Amino acid sequence: MATLAPLLCGFVFGWGLLISGMTQPTKVLGFLDVFGAWDPSLAVVMAAALLVSGAGFALMRQRERPYLAGQTYWASNANIDTPLVAGSAMFGVGWGLVGLCPGPALVNVATLSLPVIVFVAAMAAGMALHDVLQTRQVVTGQAPAASDG
Protein backbone atom coordinates (compact mmCIF):
# COMPACT_ATOMS: atom_id res chain seq x y z
CA MET A 1 0.00 0.00 0.00
CA ALA A 2 2.82 2.40 0.84
CA THR A 3 4.10 2.12 -2.75
CA LEU A 4 0.71 1.71 -4.41
CA ALA A 5 -0.58 5.08 -3.15
CA PRO A 6 2.17 7.21 -4.79
CA LEU A 7 1.86 5.12 -7.97
CA LEU A 8 -1.89 5.84 -8.11
CA CYS A 9 -1.30 9.54 -7.35
CA GLY A 10 1.29 9.82 -10.13
CA PHE A 11 -1.12 8.12 -12.51
CA VAL A 12 -3.96 10.52 -11.66
CA PHE A 13 -1.57 13.49 -11.92
CA GLY A 14 -0.43 12.37 -15.38
CA TRP A 15 -3.99 11.99 -16.61
CA GLY A 16 -4.78 15.44 -15.23
CA LEU A 17 -1.92 16.94 -17.23
CA LEU A 18 -3.00 15.08 -20.39
CA ILE A 19 -6.70 15.98 -20.19
CA SER A 20 -6.01 19.61 -19.33
CA GLY A 21 -3.72 19.96 -22.37
CA MET A 22 -0.83 21.08 -20.16
CA THR A 23 1.51 18.48 -21.69
CA GLN A 24 1.36 20.54 -24.90
CA PRO A 25 3.93 23.36 -24.88
CA THR A 26 1.70 25.37 -27.26
CA LYS A 27 -1.07 25.51 -24.60
CA VAL A 28 1.37 26.60 -21.88
CA LEU A 29 3.09 29.20 -24.09
CA GLY A 30 -0.37 30.43 -25.12
CA PHE A 31 -1.03 31.22 -21.47
CA LEU A 32 2.37 32.86 -20.93
CA ASP A 33 1.96 34.96 -24.11
CA VAL A 34 0.01 37.77 -22.45
CA PHE A 35 0.69 40.14 -25.38
CA GLY A 36 -0.46 37.66 -28.03
CA ALA A 37 -3.57 35.46 -28.52
CA TRP A 38 -3.88 34.81 -24.80
CA ASP A 39 -5.15 31.35 -23.73
CA PRO A 40 -6.29 31.39 -20.07
CA SER A 41 -6.63 27.57 -19.84
CA LEU A 42 -3.61 27.19 -17.51
CA ALA A 43 -5.23 29.56 -15.01
CA VAL A 44 -8.37 27.36 -14.98
CA VAL A 45 -6.21 24.25 -14.44
CA MET A 46 -4.48 25.91 -11.47
CA ALA A 47 -7.71 27.24 -9.96
CA ALA A 48 -9.43 23.82 -10.14
CA ALA A 49 -6.32 22.07 -8.77
CA LEU A 50 -6.06 24.59 -5.92
CA LEU A 51 -9.71 24.11 -4.87
CA VAL A 52 -9.37 20.31 -4.64
CA SER A 53 -5.88 20.19 -3.10
CA GLY A 54 -6.84 22.98 -0.67
CA ALA A 55 -9.83 20.89 0.50
CA GLY A 56 -7.61 17.82 0.84
CA PHE A 57 -4.99 19.72 2.83
CA ALA A 58 -7.75 21.08 5.13
CA LEU A 59 -8.79 17.47 5.82
CA MET A 60 -5.15 16.65 6.56
CA ARG A 61 -4.97 19.41 9.17
CA GLN A 62 -7.77 17.67 11.11
CA ARG A 63 -5.77 14.45 11.27
CA GLU A 64 -2.79 13.61 13.41
CA ARG A 65 -0.95 11.80 10.64
CA PRO A 66 -1.48 10.54 7.07
CA TYR A 67 -3.32 7.25 6.53
CA LEU A 68 -0.26 5.31 5.34
CA ALA A 69 2.70 7.25 6.78
CA GLY A 70 4.00 8.28 10.19
CA GLN A 71 4.20 12.01 9.45
CA THR A 72 3.67 14.75 6.88
CA TYR A 73 6.64 16.21 5.01
CA TRP A 74 5.71 19.87 4.64
CA ALA A 75 8.45 22.43 4.02
CA SER A 76 9.55 24.06 7.27
CA ASN A 77 11.27 27.15 5.88
CA ALA A 78 8.97 30.22 5.86
CA ASN A 79 11.44 32.89 4.68
CA ILE A 80 11.33 34.41 1.20
CA ASP A 81 15.09 34.25 0.62
CA THR A 82 17.46 34.91 -2.29
CA PRO A 83 17.70 31.27 -3.50
CA LEU A 84 13.89 31.07 -3.69
CA VAL A 85 13.60 34.22 -5.80
CA ALA A 86 16.70 33.64 -7.96
CA GLY A 87 15.90 29.97 -8.53
CA SER A 88 12.27 30.68 -9.40
CA ALA A 89 13.37 33.43 -11.80
CA MET A 90 15.72 30.99 -13.59
CA PHE A 91 13.05 28.30 -13.67
CA GLY A 92 10.60 30.75 -15.26
CA VAL A 93 13.03 31.67 -18.05
CA GLY A 94 13.56 27.98 -18.90
CA TRP A 95 9.80 27.34 -18.73
CA GLY A 96 9.11 30.28 -21.05
CA LEU A 97 11.76 29.20 -23.58
CA VAL A 98 10.19 25.79 -24.26
CA GLY A 99 6.81 25.65 -22.49
CA LEU A 100 7.69 22.55 -20.46
CA CYS A 101 7.98 22.28 -16.70
CA PRO A 102 9.07 19.05 -14.95
CA GLY A 103 5.67 17.26 -14.83
CA PRO A 104 4.66 17.70 -18.48
CA ALA A 105 8.28 17.07 -19.57
CA LEU A 106 8.31 13.66 -17.85
CA VAL A 107 4.86 12.72 -19.22
CA ASN A 108 6.07 13.62 -22.73
CA VAL A 109 9.03 11.23 -22.43
CA ALA A 110 6.45 8.54 -23.30
CA THR A 111 6.11 10.07 -26.79
CA LEU A 112 9.82 9.18 -27.31
CA SER A 113 10.36 12.65 -28.79
CA LEU A 114 14.14 13.16 -28.96
CA PRO A 115 14.02 16.89 -28.07
CA VAL A 116 11.93 16.01 -24.98
CA ILE A 117 14.39 13.32 -23.89
CA VAL A 118 17.28 15.79 -24.34
CA PHE A 119 15.31 18.41 -22.36
CA VAL A 120 14.71 15.97 -19.48
CA ALA A 121 18.39 14.91 -19.48
CA ALA A 122 19.45 18.59 -19.30
CA MET A 123 16.89 19.14 -16.53
CA ALA A 124 18.34 16.23 -14.51
CA ALA A 125 21.86 17.58 -15.13
CA GLY A 126 20.78 21.04 -13.91
CA MET A 127 19.33 19.54 -10.74
CA ALA A 128 22.45 17.45 -10.10
CA LEU A 129 24.70 20.46 -10.77
CA HIS A 130 22.74 22.52 -8.25
CA ASP A 131 23.01 19.81 -5.61
CA VAL A 132 26.79 19.43 -6.16
CA LEU A 133 27.31 23.20 -5.76
CA GLN A 134 25.06 23.25 -2.70
CA THR A 135 26.91 20.37 -1.05
CA ARG A 136 30.09 22.44 -1.35
CA GLN A 137 28.29 25.34 0.35
CA VAL A 138 27.30 23.10 3.26
CA VAL A 139 31.02 22.69 4.02
CA THR A 140 31.23 26.47 4.44
CA GLY A 141 28.31 26.45 6.88
CA GLN A 142 25.15 27.13 4.85
CA ALA A 143 22.86 24.18 5.47
CA PRO A 144 20.22 23.37 2.83
CA ALA A 145 16.55 23.65 3.83
CA ALA A 146 13.83 21.09 3.16
CA SER A 147 12.18 21.20 -0.25
CA ASP A 148 8.81 22.90 -0.75
CA GLY A 149 7.93 20.64 -3.63
Next chain:
Amino acid sequence: MANFTPISAAIGGVLIGLSAALLMLLSGRVAGISGIFGGCFVRGADDRGWRLAFLGGLILAPVTAALVGYGVPLPAMPASWWIVVGAGLLVGFGSRMGKGCTSGHGVCGIARLSPRSIAATVVFMATAAITVAIMRHGW
Protein backbone atom coordinates in the same frame (compact mmCIF):
# COMPACT_ATOMS: atom_id res chain seq x y z
CA MET B 1 -9.05 33.57 -26.77
CA ALA B 2 -9.90 31.16 -29.59
CA ASN B 3 -7.74 28.44 -28.02
CA PHE B 4 -9.38 28.64 -24.58
CA THR B 5 -10.46 25.15 -23.39
CA PRO B 6 -12.08 25.76 -19.98
CA ILE B 7 -13.90 22.43 -19.57
CA SER B 8 -10.95 20.09 -20.23
CA ALA B 9 -8.76 22.48 -18.21
CA ALA B 10 -11.14 22.26 -15.22
CA ILE B 11 -11.43 18.45 -15.41
CA GLY B 12 -7.64 18.05 -15.68
CA GLY B 13 -7.12 20.56 -12.88
CA VAL B 14 -9.48 18.63 -10.57
CA LEU B 15 -7.46 15.45 -11.23
CA ILE B 16 -4.17 17.24 -10.48
CA GLY B 17 -5.65 18.63 -7.26
CA LEU B 18 -7.03 15.20 -6.35
CA SER B 19 -3.58 13.67 -6.85
CA ALA B 20 -1.97 16.30 -4.61
CA ALA B 21 -4.67 15.86 -1.93
CA LEU B 22 -4.39 12.05 -1.95
CA LEU B 23 -0.57 12.04 -1.88
CA MET B 24 -0.66 14.22 1.25
CA LEU B 25 -3.56 12.41 2.95
CA LEU B 26 -2.17 8.94 2.24
CA SER B 27 1.63 9.34 2.18
CA GLY B 28 2.18 12.75 3.77
CA ARG B 29 4.15 13.90 0.73
CA VAL B 30 4.02 17.10 -1.35
CA ALA B 31 3.14 16.47 -5.02
CA GLY B 32 5.95 18.66 -6.37
CA ILE B 33 7.35 17.03 -9.47
CA SER B 34 10.75 18.77 -9.39
CA GLY B 35 11.18 17.73 -5.74
CA ILE B 36 10.05 14.15 -6.39
CA PHE B 37 12.26 13.79 -9.49
CA GLY B 38 15.26 15.70 -8.10
CA GLY B 39 15.15 13.74 -4.85
CA CYS B 40 15.98 10.58 -6.79
CA PHE B 41 19.47 11.91 -7.54
CA VAL B 42 20.42 12.78 -3.96
CA ARG B 43 23.34 10.58 -2.97
CA GLY B 44 22.46 8.16 -0.19
CA ALA B 45 18.73 8.98 -0.34
CA ASP B 46 16.69 6.29 1.42
CA ASP B 47 13.29 7.48 0.17
CA ARG B 48 13.56 6.68 -3.53
CA GLY B 49 10.82 4.03 -3.37
CA TRP B 50 7.77 6.30 -3.21
CA ARG B 51 9.40 8.78 -5.63
CA LEU B 52 9.97 6.13 -8.31
CA ALA B 53 6.44 4.77 -7.73
CA PHE B 54 4.94 8.24 -8.31
CA LEU B 55 7.08 8.83 -11.42
CA GLY B 56 6.16 5.35 -12.69
CA GLY B 57 2.47 6.22 -12.33
CA LEU B 58 3.07 9.53 -14.09
CA ILE B 59 4.61 7.77 -17.12
CA LEU B 60 1.90 5.10 -17.04
CA ALA B 61 -0.70 7.81 -17.77
CA PRO B 62 0.34 8.54 -21.39
CA VAL B 63 1.00 4.82 -21.97
CA THR B 64 -2.53 3.85 -20.89
CA ALA B 65 -3.90 6.88 -22.74
CA ALA B 66 -2.37 5.58 -25.98
CA LEU B 67 -3.76 2.10 -25.27
CA VAL B 68 -7.35 3.40 -24.92
CA GLY B 69 -7.00 5.41 -28.13
CA TYR B 70 -6.48 8.79 -26.44
CA GLY B 71 -3.48 9.71 -28.56
CA VAL B 72 -0.80 11.85 -26.95
CA PRO B 73 0.29 14.41 -29.54
CA LEU B 74 4.01 14.94 -30.15
CA PRO B 75 4.90 18.13 -28.29
CA ALA B 76 5.99 21.11 -30.40
CA MET B 77 9.63 21.71 -29.42
CA PRO B 78 12.03 24.52 -30.45
CA ALA B 79 14.21 23.70 -33.47
CA SER B 80 17.36 24.91 -31.73
CA TRP B 81 19.16 22.31 -29.61
CA TRP B 82 20.82 25.17 -27.73
CA ILE B 83 17.43 26.38 -26.54
CA VAL B 84 16.27 22.86 -25.63
CA VAL B 85 19.41 22.14 -23.58
CA GLY B 86 19.65 25.64 -22.07
CA ALA B 87 15.98 25.62 -21.05
CA GLY B 88 16.31 22.14 -19.53
CA LEU B 89 19.33 23.24 -17.49
CA LEU B 90 17.50 26.38 -16.30
CA VAL B 91 14.35 24.44 -15.37
CA GLY B 92 16.38 21.82 -13.48
CA PHE B 93 18.82 24.14 -11.71
CA GLY B 94 16.19 26.81 -11.01
CA SER B 95 13.51 24.49 -9.65
CA ARG B 96 16.08 22.87 -7.35
CA MET B 97 17.43 26.24 -6.16
CA GLY B 98 13.91 27.66 -5.69
CA LYS B 99 12.82 24.35 -4.10
CA GLY B 100 9.77 23.83 -6.27
CA CYS B 101 8.09 24.28 -9.64
CA THR B 102 4.58 24.76 -11.02
CA SER B 103 3.23 21.79 -9.04
CA GLY B 104 5.10 22.13 -5.73
CA HIS B 105 4.81 25.92 -5.40
CA GLY B 106 2.02 26.71 -7.91
CA VAL B 107 -0.45 24.10 -6.67
CA CYS B 108 0.56 22.53 -3.33
CA GLY B 109 2.26 25.59 -1.81
CA ILE B 110 -0.44 28.08 -2.78
CA ALA B 111 -3.16 25.62 -1.61
CA ARG B 112 -1.68 25.88 1.89
CA LEU B 113 -1.22 29.65 1.46
CA SER B 114 2.57 29.48 1.87
CA PRO B 115 4.06 32.99 1.38
CA ARG B 116 7.20 31.38 -0.11
CA SER B 117 5.19 29.53 -2.72
CA ILE B 118 3.08 32.58 -3.59
CA ALA B 119 6.28 34.59 -4.06
CA ALA B 120 7.92 31.82 -6.12
CA THR B 121 4.86 31.50 -8.38
CA VAL B 122 4.64 35.25 -8.99
CA VAL B 123 8.37 35.33 -9.86
CA PHE B 124 8.41 32.35 -12.27
CA MET B 125 5.16 33.41 -13.97
CA ALA B 126 6.66 36.88 -14.49
CA THR B 127 10.03 35.75 -15.87
CA ALA B 128 8.31 33.13 -18.07
CA ALA B 129 5.90 35.73 -19.51
CA ILE B 130 8.79 38.15 -20.13
CA THR B 131 10.76 35.37 -21.87
CA VAL B 132 7.80 34.53 -24.14
CA ALA B 133 7.27 38.24 -24.89
CA ILE B 134 10.93 38.58 -25.96
CA MET B 135 10.92 35.34 -27.98
CA ARG B 136 7.61 35.99 -29.77
CA HIS B 137 7.35 39.75 -29.96
CA GLY B 138 11.02 40.66 -30.02
CA TRP B 139 11.45 43.05 -27.15
